[in-house]
Amino acid sequence: MMKYNFDEIIDRRGSGSVKWDFGEKLKAMGFTERFDDDTLPLFTADMDIAVPPPIVNAMHRTADQRxxxxxxxxxxxxxxxxxxxxxxxxxxxxxxxxxxxxxxxxxxxxxxxxxxxxxxxxxxxxxxxxxxxxxxxxxxxxxxxxxxxxxxxxxxxxxxxxxxxxxxxxxxxxxxxxxxxxxxxxxxxxxxxxxxxxxxxxxxxxxxxxxxxxxxxxxxxxxxxxxxxxxxxxxxxxxxxxxxxxxxxxxxxxxxxxxxxxxxxxxxxxxxxxxxxxxxxxxxxxxxxxCEDWLEELKIYLDGTIDWVLEFLSKEMPKVKAFRPEGTYILWMDFRGYNLAAEEIRKRIYVDANVILESGTMFDPDSGSGFERVCLASPRPMIKEAFERIAAQFTE
Known part of the structure; x- marks a missing residue:
């Protein structure tokens, strides 16, 4: 049994979070066409997971110095x-x-x-x-x-x-x-x-x-x-x-x-x-x-999330290619097997599923079309919901 609860969902709205609080700006930038209270943003590479307690305690001690x-x-x-x-x-x-x-x-x-x-x-x-x-x-x-x-x-x-x-x-x-x-x-x-x-x-x-x-x-x-x-x-x-x-x-x-x-x-x-x-x-x-013990548990948790996503993709979206990352909590997904235009892939994910990822052309303007990057460092229930939403838009 794990000492830390990485499944805890923390509401980050109102905290100034880049990925949770600036939907209108993201739309104005052309990053997404939809952002509302039901949006699941899985793009910016930070975690929707609480930091280790010793860091929180250190912040409190520092604040108390006044x-x-x-x-x-x-x-x-x-x-x-x-x-x-x-x-x-x-x-x-x-x-x-x-x-x-x-x-x-x-x-x-x-x-x-x-x-x-x-x-x-x-x-x-x-x-x-x-x-x-x-x-x-x-x-x-x-x-x-x-x-x-x-x-x-x-x-x-x-x-x-x-x-x-x-x-x-x-x-x-x-x-x-x-x-x-x-x-x-x-x-x-x-x-x-x-x-x-x-x-x-x-x-x-x-x-x-x-x-x-x-x-x-x-x-x-x-x-x-x-x-x-x-x-x-x-x-x-x-x-x-x-x-x-x-x-x-x-x-x-x-x-x-x-x-x-x-x-x-x-x-x-x-x-x-x-x-x-x-x-x-x-x-x-x-x-x-x-915080070394926290990191060791986090790595186990992330491994489990990545394994779940890859198994889900193999069963529900077998046309998506995804290499198991050796490091990071990021997954790079290849949607080209669907033979869809990049704009259609984007619409199905960002608008219809209401999940925000990052388009491959941001990372590679010449060869990134059809790829998407997803950040998997969120509580697993959130990740599961996001991928179930996405899969529902690619049923054939």
Whole structure:
């Protein structure tokens, strides 16, 4: 029997939640055509699951101090981060290598501005988390796409030959690695990681490794940080966070690990004065020091939800292809077997079923049509209702 109740449904309306409280804005943006009191939003990658009690308690203790002035992360903050990665990933990092940043997208944008010039290229691997594209183009840089290879079973892998051709172009100076891969949930093999790192080092391409889903892996999978497996780390910046692991995205707590002091200085100069709030640093300390048992139960729960969804799809919607994600709580679904236009697929899900997902073209404008991303980090009763609604719109 589980200690924690992940089936508890918490009403998030009125909390400022991006996915629950801004339906009119989502409609105005063209994200969905329908949003009402019956809508089930399963798009933004945060959980509809309560954070671990020790984090809640830490927030209460911080609030009770009644003064929320300027703060800096204390030694206990760095010890919690260092101990976590040593204990969970056998990865040794030093305090001076850790740079606090208010969010992972913020960290990626900072790296783009710090290490590239307008008009230069940034390599990404589509389909991939679409804010990468937004930050590249929004900062006047150019997307250099190294398309992931999709096999018949729904597994993605990097195209290493094309990657080297892309990396050797002198205008491409930065590579954003997403591992575990979002949206496919694929964990890059050690062999692929070593080769990607080798190619980048050879061609003087820096790597920003987004590894914030690295704690959320399946029981039969293993995640290894790039900086641990790479032959050298001087060209690697690793983004880590409690945000996905413990459902604290609103606290904006990302730690960027930069071993090279020159790169670190350049990154800090571009970042500016970034300090964690007292709520943020206390949440990090509580998460890494007191919430390991909660995470282990959460992983079991997520595995069960993913297994249920995949079995449901195989029985009720066999034309949908979905690869069991090795990491993350995200599922990438291929609806192309229905031979329907993307607009019709979208209408049946978003309007008729009243479930909001994320269209594949957001992650891959050229090859994403017919795919949908769903976030499965909600109480299982909510997930079951959503998929039953969707299946009802695809009966033949």
């Amino acid at each position: 003064i929320y002035g300027y703060t800096m992360a204390p030694p206990a903050y760095y010890s919690a981060v260092i101990d976590w990665f040593e204990r969970r990933h056998n990865w040794s990092i030093r305090q001076e290598e850790i740079v606090f940043c208010p969010g992972t997208v913020h960290a990626v944008a900072t790296a783009i501005r710090a290490f590239t010039e307008p008009g230069e290229g940034v390599i990404i691997q589509r389909p991939v988390y679409y804010p990468f594209t937004a930050e590249i183009e929004g900062n006047g840089r150019v997307v250099a796409n190294n398309q992931m290879i999709l096999n018949d079973e729904g597994y993605y892998s990097p195209d290493l030959e094309d990657f080297e051709k892309t990396a050797q172009k002198p205008e491409n100076r930065l590579f954003i690695l997403c591992n575990p891969h979002n949206p496919s949930g694929r964990i890059f093999s050690n062999t692929n990681l070593k080769e990607l790192s080798r190619i980048c080092a050879k061609h003087n391409v820096l790597i920003v490794a987004d590894e914030i889903h690295g704690d959320l892996i399946r029981k039969d999978s293993e995640f290894v940080p790039l900086a641990k497996v790479a032959d050298s780390t001087g060209h690697i910046l690793t983004c880590t966070a409690i945000n996905k692991t413990f459902n604290t995205a609103g606290l904006a707590a990302t730690n960027v690990v930069i071993s090279d002091p020159v790169l670190r200085k350049t990154f800090l100069r571009t970042l500016g004065n970034a300090m964690p709030s007292p709520f943020t640093y206390n949440a990090v300390i509580a998460a890494y020091n007191e």
